[in-house]
Amino acid sequence: MPTDPLFYLAAIPAVILLGLGKGGFVGMGSLGLPLLALAISPVEAAAILLPILIVQDVVGVWAFRHAWDKHVLAVMLPGSLVGVVLGYLFAAQVSAAAVMAVLGVISILFAIQRLWQRRGGSVAVSRHAPGWVGMLLGVGSGFTSQIAHAGAPPFQMYVLPRHLPRDTLVGTTAIFFATTNWLKVPAYMALGQFTKAHLLATAALLPVAIVSTFAGVRLVRRVSPDRFYTAIYWLMILVGAKLLWDALAH
Template sequence: MLTDPLFYAVAIPAVILLGMAKGGFAGIGVVAVPLMALAVSPVMAASITLPILLVQDVVSVWAFRKSWDKGLLLLMLPAAAVGVFLGWALAAFVKEAAVELAVGAISVVFALQRLWAERAVSAAEQVAAAPGRAWLGALCGAAAGFTSQIAHAGGPPFQIYVLPRRLPRDAFIGTSAIFFATVNWMKVPAYVALGAFTPKVLATAGVLLPLAIASTWAGVWVVRRVPAEGFYRVIYVLLVLVGGKLVLDGARGLIA
């Protein structure tokens, strides 16, 4: 088990952010691994994070188990499996920084466009739900699996397809929870093959698990008190922030 105080100084807020993300504030968990990487290697940070995510997934799936979109999952999950496999197979040839930069830039443009569209209608009107093309859903599912495997940034591609559909708040969160719970289990074989789950990694993750569970329930509690009509605007703003961070990280990595 890690005993470095610096690690826990960054890991505790990272796990809390992961919990809030799993509780419904989609996207903000992307900062967790970079935070932990201030104290340990990025590979170890990702290896510690994955078992924590698997436990948090149980909490979020249970909390929103009655609200999810079966059609979206049937469309996107098979494609995500292909994306995870491609991410594993191409890891040696694809620069993580380039993936982060591309995903971040697309996410920022998309979220800003959607925020402008919401502002353009009167307060009494609802933004019309986009029907979404099946091929685009499969493409975004594959991109979510790929970027999750390569750069732990699967949220933006998933949101780009799902957000315009204007699902009810709980259905959006539940669908997201089940999607990423499945994708995280898809990633486990690759981590096992790499020998990432060492006794030190698992013991450290175990120490953080109580906080992970508590923070996820806290996220569920908070998100259910956000007015439904303002929920999507909050998620779009978070997507801009997350996308901006990915752009900065990607640009910094490519320059380095």
């Protein structure tokens, strides 16, 4: 288990953001892995965070279990499986520096997309897009989720234009990523990423993960997080740029 204080200075905020994201602040958790990757390698960070995500998924799915969209899940989950397999094949063939570079690029593009949308821009597909578009975006979501636990942008490009009720959107998101995270487990096992040290670090962070997820569930219906979201996305650009710089220097 890591003993460096820098690890916990990055890991605790990362897990809190993941918990808020799982609790209903959709997209906020995408900063978690890039933030933790400032302290340890992105491969190790992803391995530590995956079991935490799975535990947090239980809270999110239970809280919104009565509100979800069958069509979105039926269209996107098969694509997600394909994306996870592609992400595994990619990760098995490249260096840690290459994974760090991909994580940096994904972080920057995700944050720019969200900031653009918040200013009134649109990069989403049509509300009446055919199912094969949703399946392709499911592939993209599964791939980026496998590499960086950051599958939200492709998922949201298909789902947000459908203008689902808030609870249905949160519930569908929770079920989609809960399923995707379980699909990732065999790939992480095949890559040998669930080491004793990683699992001990996961166990140390689990209390923070559970509390922050319940906090997200309670706060999502009471708090307007607009300014906080904007700060998160700008920070995500800076963190992504730092990861990309380190990867290129490496």
